[in-house]
Amino acid sequence: MADTSTDNSSAAGIDLSQFYQVFFEEAGENLENMEQLLLELDITAADDEEMNAIFRCAHSIKGGAATFGFSDVAELTHQMETLLDKLRRHELVPTPPMVDVLLQSGDALKAMLGRHQGNGGEQVDTSELLTNIRAMVAGEAPPVAPVAHVPAPRVEAPVAQAAPVAAVPAGAAPTSGKRTVELRVGPLTDMSLADNLVELFKEIADLGTISALPDDPSLAGYRRFKVDTASNESDMLDLFTFHVAREQVTFLPFGQAVAAPVVAEPVAAPEKGYGFFDDAPGAPSANHVATPVVAAEAAQPKPVAPAAKPAAPKVDKPAAALEASTIRVSVEKVDQLINLVGELVITQAMLAQNSRGLDPVVYQQLVTGLTDLDRNTRDLQEAVMSIRMIPMSTVFSRFPRMLRDLANKLGKKVELVTQGEATELDKGLVEKITDPLTHLVRNSCDHGVEMPADRLAKGKPEVGTITLAASHQGGSIVIEVRDDGRGLNREKLLSKAREKGIDAPDSMTDAEVWSLIFAPGFSTADQVTDVSGRGVGMDVVKKNIASLGGTVEIDSAEGYGMRVSVRLPLTLAIMDGMSVGVGEEVYILPLSSVVESFQVSEEMVKTIGGSGRVVEVRDEYMPVVELEKVFQVPRFDYEHTSGIMVVVEAESGRVAMLVDELLGQQQVVVKNLETNYRKVNDVSGATIMGDGRVALILDVGSLVRRSRH
Amino acid sequence: MHSILAVDDSASMRQMVSFTLKSAGYTVVEAVDGQDAYEKAQGRSFDLVLTDQNMPRMDGISLTKKLRETAQFKTTPILMLTTESSDQMKQAGRAAGATGWLVKPFDPNKLIEVIQKVIR
Numbered sequence: 001m002a003d004t005s006t007d008n009s010s011a012a013g014i015d016l017s018q019f020y021q022v023f024f025e026e027a028g029e030n031l032e033n034m035e036q037l038l039l040e041l042d043i044t045a046a047d048d049e050e051m052n053a054i055f056r057c058a059h060s061i062k063g064g065a066a067t068f069g070f071s072d073v074a075e076l077t078h079q080m081e082t083l084l085d086k087l088r089r090h091e092l093v094p095t096p097p098m099v100d101v102l103l104q105s106g107d108a109l110k111a112m113l114g115r116h117q118g119n120g121g122e123q124v125d126t127s128e129l130l131t132n133i134r135a136m137v138a139g140e141a142p143p144v145a146p147v148a149h150v151p152a153p154r155v156e157a158p159v160a161q162a163a164p165v166a167a168v169p170a171g172a173a174p175t176s177g178k179r180t181v182e183l184r185v186g187p188l189t190d191m192s193l194a195d196n197l198v199e200l201f202k203e204i205a206d207l208g209t210i211s212a213l214p215d216d217p218s219l220a221g222y223r224r225f226k227v228d229t230a231s232n233e234s235d236m237l238d239l240f241t242f243h244v245a246r247e248q249v250t251f252l253p254f255g256q257a258v259a260a261p262v263v264a265e266p267v268a269a270p271e272k273g274y275g276f277f278d279d280a281p282g283a284p285s286a287n288h289v290a291t292p293v294v295a296a297e298a299a300q301p302k303p304v305a306p307a308a309k310p311a312a313p314k315v316d317k318p319a320a321a322l323e324a325s326t327i328r329v330s331v332e333k334v335d336q337l338i339n340l341v342g343e344l345v346i347t348q349a350m351l352a353q354n355s356r357g358l359d360p361v362v363y364q365q366l367v368t369g370l371t372d373l374d375r376n377t378r379d380l381q382e383a384v385m386s387i388r389m390i391p392m393s394t395v396f397s398r399f400p401r402m403l404r405d406l407a408n409k410l411g412k413k414v415e416l417v418t419q420g421e422a423t424e425l426d427k428g429l430v431e432k433i434t435d436p437l438t439h440l441v442r443n444s445c446d447h448g449v450e451m452p453a454d455r456l457a458k459g460k461p462e463v464g465t466i467t468l469a470a471s472h473q474g475g476s477i478v479i480e481v482r483d484d485g486r487g488l489n490r491e492k493l494l495s496k497a498r499e500k501g502i503d504a505p506d507s508m509t510d511a512e513v514w515s516l517i518f519a520p521g522f523s524t525a526d527q528v529t530d531v532s533g534r535g536v537g538m539d540v541v542k543k544n545i546a547s548l549g550g551t552v553e554i555d556s557a558e559g560y561g562m563r564v565s566v567r568l569p570l571t572l573a574i575m576d577g578m579s580v581g582v583g584e585e586v587y588i589l590p591l592s593s594v595v596e597s598f599q600v601s602e603e604m605v606k607t608i609g610g611s612g613r614v615v616e617v618r619d620e621y622m623p624v625v626e627l628e629k630v631f632q633v634p635r636f637d638y639e640h641t642s643g644i645m646v647v648v649e650a651e652s653g654r655v656a657m658l659v660d661e662l663l664g665q666q667q668v669v670v671k672n673l674e675t676n677y678r679k680v681n682d683v684s685g686a687t688i689m690g691d692g693r694v695a696l697i698l699d700v701g702s703l704v705r706r707s708r709h
Numbered sequence: 710m711h712s713i714l715a716v717d718d719s720a721s722m723r724q725m726v727s728f729t730l731k732s733a734g735y736t737v738v739e740a741v742d743g744q745d746a747y748e749k750a751q752g753r754s755f756d757l758v759l760t761d762q763n764m765p766r767m768d769g770i771s772l773t774k775k776l777r778e779t780a781q782f783k784t785t786p787i788l789m790l791t792t793e794s795s796d797q798m799k800q801a802g803r804a805a806g807a808t809g810w811l812v813k814p815f816d817p818n819k820l821i822e823v824i825q826k827v828i829r
Contacts, residue, residue, distance in 0.1 A: 014729055014817045023721035056718075059763055063792050064721045066814035274788075274823045276809035277799075281777070282757075282786030283808050284826045 016068055023064045024117055025328075027073070027109070030057040032397070035106050039400040043094040051088035054102075058084055061109065073112050076126050079133040080105050086137060101132045103401065138238030178230040182213065182252040185244055186222030194223040196243035207231055207239070226254060331427065334387050341377075341384045342574075342669035348377040349666075349690035385574065386424070392470040392479070393421035395434050399441055399468060406445050413452050413462055414445055419469035425477050429568055432548055433479070436541045440481040440564050441466060443538070448485030448562060458559070460484065476550075476592065477570055482563040488514055488556040496522065514554035514562075518542045546701060549575075549590070549684075575670050577687070579663040579695060580646060582627045583635050586695040587659075588668055588687060593700040595647040595654060597662060615645060615656045622647065623707040625657045630682060630703070636660050650704040657703070666690075670697065682706070711828050712736040716746040716760040716772065717790070722813075726759065726790075729817040730824075743767025747775055754781040756828050762791040762798065770805045777806035786827040790815075 034057035037050060062077035080102060086092040111124045185194045201210040208229030215223065229236065233251050240249050276283040351370055360367045396418045407414040425433070449455075449464030456462055467482040490513050497504035497516045504516065516522060520539040542552050549569045556562035569575065569592070577588035598617075605615050605624060613624040624645070628635045635643075645656040668687035673680060673696075684699035713735050717723040727737045738755070740746035744766040746758070758776060762769040769789050776782040786808040791798060802810055811823050 014725075014732060016725065016817075019721050019725045019728075022724055026720050053765070056763055056765065059792065060719050063813050064719055066792070067722060067725065273815055273819060274809060274811040275799075276826075277803045277807065280803065280808045281784045281806060282827060 020068060020116075023068050024113055027061045027064060027113055030061050031106050031110055031113075033057050035103060035401060036397060038099050038102055038106075039404060041094070041099060043096065043099065046087070046094050048088065051084070051094075055081065055084040055088050070112070070116055072124070072126070073109060073116070076105055076109060076112070076129065079130055079137075083133050083137050092136070092139060098136055101129065101136065105129050105133070134238065138235060178228075180226065180228050180254040181233075182254045183210070183225040183227045184219070184222055184250040184252060185225070185240075185248055186219065188221055188223065188244070188248065191221075191223060193244055194225075197225070197240055200239060200243070201227075204239070207236065329387075331388075334384075338384055338388065341381050342671075345377055345381055345667075345669055346688045346690070346692075348373055350692055353690040381574070385426075388427045389424035389570075390427050390430055391421060392423045392425055392430075392477075393418075395425075395430055395437065396421055396468050396470075398434070399438075402438065403441060403445060403466065406442060410446065411451065412445065412449055412464065414449050414464045414466055417465055417467045419467065420471045423470035423472060423477060424570075425470075425568070426570060429548055432544070433550075433566070433568065436544045436566070437468075437479065437481065439538075439541050440566075441468070444481055444483035444485065444562075444564075448483040448487075450486055472570075473567070476567050479566045479568070480563055481566075482561065484561040487558040487560055487562050488517070488554070489558055493517065510556075511554070514556055517554070518552070574667055575697070576665065577668045577697065578646070578665050579689070580627075580644075580657070580659040581661040581663050582631070582659050583633045585631070585633045586663060586689060586693065587627065587631075588695050588697040589646065589648060589657070590697070590700060591665060593648045593650060595649050597644055597646040600643055600645050600658075617647070617656070623655045625655050625703050625707050627657055627659060627698075630706075648700045648704070650701040653704055655704050655707045668695075668697070710734065710736050711756040712738065713824075714738050714740060714746055714750060714755040714758045714760075716740040716743065716758070716764070716769070718742050718761060718764040722761070722790075725817070726820065729820055730759075733821045733824075735824075743769060743772035743775075746772055750776060750779065750782065755785060757824060758782070758785060758787045759824075760787065760789055762789050762802075770801050770807075773802070773805040773807045788823065788827070 034054055037054045037057070041050060041054070058077050058080040062074050062081055065071070065073035065077060083092070083098065083102070087094050087098070092098075105126075108124050108126055108129055111121055112126075114121050115124070183197070185197065188194060198210055198212070201207050208227060208231065210228075211226050213224035213226050227236075236251075237246055237249055240246075352374060355363070355367065355370050358367065399418070400416050403414055403416050444466050445464075449466065450458070450460075452462045455464060465484050467480070469480045469482070471478055490510065493513050493516050494504050494506070494508070497519070500519070500522060502516065502519055502522075504513075517538045518541075521537060522539070545552050545566055545568070551567045553565045553567070554562060555565070575588075576591040578591050578594050579586050579588050581587075600615060605613055606621075607613050613626070614621040615624050616622075627633070643658050643660065644662060645658055646662070647654055647656050670685045671687060673683060673686045676686075680696075682699050682702050683696045684702075685697040686694050687697060689695050713730055715723060715726050715730065715737050716739075717726065718741055723739050723741070727739055730737045738749055740749050742764040743760070746760065747767065750758075758773075760769040760772055767775075769791070773787050773789070776785070776787060787806065789802050789807050789810045790813050791802075791810055792813045799810060808827060809823070811820065
């Protein structure tokens with residue numbers, strides 16, 4: 001624990017630190033939940049249940065933080081809770097700055113929790129946040145001077161006290177209008193704290209006047225003041241809480257009997273921290289009744305508090321229910337499982353291959369068993385792979401916040417729409433796709449969506465829309481980033497490309513023009529902003545996506561917006577491959593890159609400019625890649641009179657690969673060659689075939705590049 | 710052995726309370742919210758119910774009310790764990806039929822101390 005400020009971890013001989021991890025995870029979930037709710041919050045029509053849910057997040061973190069001794073976290077969440085409580089009781093109207101400050105507080109809490117977990121990081125300074133929240137809580141008070149006049153707050157953590165004390169006894173005094181009241185402050189450990197209140201009155205003339213009253217010996221630890229004021233009590237309370245906890249302040253009608261019975265009980269309570277209701281079912285016998293004060297008060301005709309209004313039994317965010325039905329497992333364990341299943345798949349394929357020659361009549365039972373094994377292995381593999389699959393919502397969830405901050409910074413109005421959040425993707429891919437997607441979304445907001453005035457002038461809605469959509473298409477997942485902004489300008493792109501010395505003839509198709517933005521160092525914004533930045537360009541985005549086995553495509557309509565589609569394999573661990581034979585060797589081509597295959601005769605292949613060879617396919621010439629030369633393996637057909645061409649496609653074009661035979665299509669378990677051997681050019685990995693032999697998986701992109709340059 | 714129904718939507722608090730109670734020799738059944746607790750309370754009895762106040766689906770006050778309507782919980786001690794220590798909350802707790810309250814955060818010793826006052 002890097003920053004634990006209290007030592008209650010050994011209370012009652014129980015080591016509280018054993019619960020820290022659960023608390024951290026839970027607090028993290030609550031923070032995420034709160035952020036999401038805040039972002040979804042429509043402040044013009046805040047739903048009670050939503051406000052309650054947000055309140056509960058802060059409340060829950062506070063409870064845990066206070067229990068486990070993270071007083072800084074408890075202090076900040078306490079203030080957030082105070083604000084949220086006022087909001088959910090409709091005592092305050094939510095405003096965008098409130099949402100901002102709550103979001104910032106959430107960030108601060110994340111950082112604090114990170115520090116407590118020993119992740120390091122800067123000491124988090126929350127004084128400004130606390131000041132802001134307090135000012136907002138006090139916000140409804142027009143006669144009160146601006147907060148800036150108040151001396152820098154030196155605050156006691158009010159949470160730590162947990163005093164079950166009513167701050168303002170109901171009906172004890174009129175709450176506003178010019179009047180004289182007695183202000184009682186305590187119990188205080190440092191009596192001089194109360195002097196700060198006197199200072200406060202000096203600084204804020206509107207507050208009225210204050211003068212000290214003689215200390216009352218029956219009220220040890222209390223200071224008394226006479227206050228002439230026209231401000232209402234809750235406003236004053238809010239100001240006082242800069243110096244003393246809310247629970248320590250009591251207003252009384254001036255001249256009331258000194259030993260006020262109303263205060264007497266609460267003074268005792270903080271030490272006990274519990275109590276039983278008089279005559280309540282199950283209460284201990286009279287001797288044990290600690291503080292029957294509530295019973296006494298209950299006698300007064302006071303309606304039962306509305307505070308306990310039960311939460312609407314609306315379909316709830318299934319946080320609690322989920323928790324009970326999920327377990328946390330380390331990724332390592334899952335990977336080990338996947339690996340073992342991979343081995344099992346290989347063994348099964350081997351058995352299937354060896355049994356092919358057996359007579360099904362003689363070995364009927366064995367063949368049936370092997371068929372079952374085949375099916376079960378496949379199901380098992382699918383089930384195991386699905387463990388690693390996580391929904392895209394985990395990626396998408398970070399964007400509302402990011403986009404909100406970004407749009408604010410740019411002075412734009414942008415709405416984010418997400419579709420297909422439930423679409424699942426391998427965890428490893430999810431982690432790696434986040435950065436490229438972030439870049440694309442930023443680009444859309446920065447360069448795509450226009451300023452509100454420009455949009456209105458063009459007859460578009462003032463608020464721009466950026467859509468993030470994920471869907472499955474075949475064996476891939478397609479993630480689209482769409483915006484309804486200005487789109488790409490063909491002429492601008494072309495002239496820019498020429499400026500950069502890129503060959504850009506007018507005859508280029510639109511798709512080719514759009515893909516110019518992936519060229520290194522290409523930026524289309526007239527001015528480089530600090531948002532999209534200058535460092536990381538679209539070329540890096542494309543490279544990152546390509547390294548995941550994915551592709552990027554752009555569509556654009558000028559004036560209407562653009563769409564960037566990222567296509568990714570579902571998982572990096574298993575791939576649909578086509579196995580081809582070259583001589584004795586077997587190579588695997590990713591099925592997604594195979595376009596077609598055909599038989600060629602020697603005449604169709606032409607030699608150009610020395611060593612290069614091309615093949616004519618439907619009036620189009622395509623470079624030929626001869627795997628026998630790339631990998632130096634002899635072909636069966638060493639006279640090269642015929643062969644099979646497999647056309648493969650990568651981002652930079654198509655090539656035809658000359659092979660001896662097509663062996664078939666199958667799912668292959670991808671093994672990383674780099675970790676097991678070393679990096680090999682033109683090879684992206686390896687797999688073990690059904691017969692136990694190792695086959696190399698070809699890196700089509702690299703082979704295409706090699707042949708076209 | 711006395712059995713206690715411990716209700717809290719916070720996993721860390723629930724674990725802490727549960728661990729503390731088990732260390733003191735009680736049998737503990739955990740529930741993640743009022744609704745869960747109410748379901749777990751059907752057809753059996755407990756020597757004590759310890760419930761958080763603010764929870765999703767069903768809060769501590771509603772749980773207390775519903776339990777009091779159930780025959781086997783008419784006289785069972787029900788303690789509310791709460792950070793909202795206002796009189797308003799206590800009023801609501803009392804009106805719902807709670808036995809008493811314990812303010813969060815609390816020391817595990819204090820929890821045992823309070824519990825021993827109501828069950829022996």
